Amino acid sequence: MVDVAKHAGVSHQSVSRVLNAPETVHPDTRERIERSMATLGYRRNSQARALKTQSTGLIGVVSPGDTDFGPTRMTWAIENAARQRGYATALSVVRDQRAATVDSTLDFFLSHGIEGIVVITPVPALAEAAKQLSTRVPLVLVTSGLWPAGNMNVAGIDQELGARRATQHLIDCGHRSIAHIAGPMDWFDARGRVVGWRQALAVADLSAPRMIRASGWTAEAGYEAAQQLFSLPALPDAIFASNDFIALGLIRALAEHGLSVPGDISVVGFDDVDAAGYFSPPLTTVRQPFEEAGRAALELLLDVSDGLTHVPNFISPELVERGSTALRG
Amino acid sequence: MVDVAKHAGVSHQSVSRVLNAPETVHPDTRERIERSMATLGYRRNSQARALKTQSTGLIGVVSPGDTDFGPTRMTWAIENAARQRGYATALSVVRDQRAATVDSTLDFFLSHGIEGIVVITPVPALAEAAKQLSTRVPLVLVTSGLWPAGNMNVAGIDQELGARRATQHLIDCGHRSIAHIAGPMDWFDARGRVVGWRQALAVADLSAPRMIRASGWTAEAGYEAAQQLFSLPALPDAIFASNDFIALGLIRALAEHGLSVPGDISVVGFDDVDAAGYFSPPLTTVRQPFEEAGRAALELLLDVSDGLTHVPNFISPELVERGSTALRG
């Protein structure tokens, strides 16, 4: 910077002004300085800037796992939103969920002068870990509405609503016995979907068949969980699977038992993964608006940074009707 | 830091020493200082540290798009590798591929004192943009072997080898007419897979049927591309699809024409996405070792930082046999 100043024949402060408040410097001078900057290939040192201004333009995202659909998409969505608001994103994946790990991650972020942190917390362990942190920096949790958030700031996607919509769609198709294959019950998302399923059934005055639990979010887990169906006294009319991959495994298991979807049983998934429209049959599912939710989380974070309070913001997912559900014949 | 020093009754430099070279300070003093740090909740300011030492512990990853399977997985893999080596990862998604965008992204990284950059460059536009950068910082490209890298440092997954393995498997099944549905041809990955397919056919002394081009990596694109098959004078025995989703759309289109997989036609995909084992039929495909490739890219980056030269490192993908291929009846 001082080199630029020398080259342009001004003081370093004028150079600084060109960068931070161009309107306060004379157009001629400004142009001269800008030319000097270009000639010398000057690049502002943001460490020094951060040291002085205490602001780094960095947002931290803490994400669990690297393959789960939801957290992954959410991470990208937050990056997108942050970039649009002029922030850079530092990413940290915590692969185990002990409080110490999360704590050291946040510590790392803090010591790097991060201005705000979004923690994607699909499971209680992570949420608890995040909750216990001394909040020396604005922090937003991305999770479902089920979490007793206390005074934490929370944004996310309304899982219960999505599940209600999925279940209601099955009810509208005329199905009366609507089972649910739940995802891993330590996930808030899985719990929220169970609750939504029960709510919709209760409103329609239908009883809930036994719930089946899948051991993971994968097609494999769905396939295994489906085996429990066949030991039931009677098969349901329809099944709401906690995500698309579980639904995929389920459909495969049903096919192996000679049951067609939607001819014999209707199936609804959740997520609307890229391939869902090309499953056999194309899967009716619930689309999660990640982009919107990521934006909401970031806006919330910025509001929190500004000292504003904010009500939790849960975005509504939409049903996507395809071929795996049909009116009851 | 000066507060800690005051609290412990020493100079700030002794505090600094405890942090950077604990062995040079007397155990008693050290313990006293450490206690003071704990009491005061001291956190070292890494901006100031970076300002002085010129090292931030930050690695930048530039990734295109946010939904494509390969780049996404690769990004996470690099984050994983970086974290294991004690680096934090800053993420930047470039959503258009103009040189200016890439340039400003790298500029942003540079001004944040990033120590090395991994650019995931699946398409030439991005690679060119990265290539033209004044390399003021160690930079590694992640791409396929096809790119005339010049003096750039490149790591990635060997697409040609993967495609050869896929094609060879079909040949081993006894198929003679093996078609290929290519992915978007501006992707290096797509081109590499075409080359590998041709190589394997040439080695086996088989002629290559007409290549079909899909307009994207999605099941939808695969479905559309498959329509071209049916206008061909004769259907092939087997089809190598450029990725799993294209294969999925293809299988759907075949089913709609009354053709069964693998009964009538064998199909091989590429990627081994999570659900591939539960497609109907379960998809034979090629698994890309992203974790390993991410690690390789990071090691390469660190080597480059240390001034070492390094040969390009392309990791070998493996065939995963499932139910979408069968011996020719």
Place this chain on the structure above:
DNA sequence: CTCAGCAATGTTAACGTTAACATCGCACTC
């Protein structure tokens, strides 16, 4: 007993930037 040598600690300056304040010169008012 003296002083070299060394371990432990302290002092000073610098990294590159921005905030606060100081200065300069010019246009405009009365």
Place this chain on the structure above:
DNA sequence: GAGTGCGATGTTAACGTTAACATTGCTGAG
């Protein structure tokens, strides 16, 4: 034509850390 105000620019200090050098006091060799 002197004084006021303001736009443009310069000067100084500080952000929190580390490197280089300086100091202190003690041990042990001669």
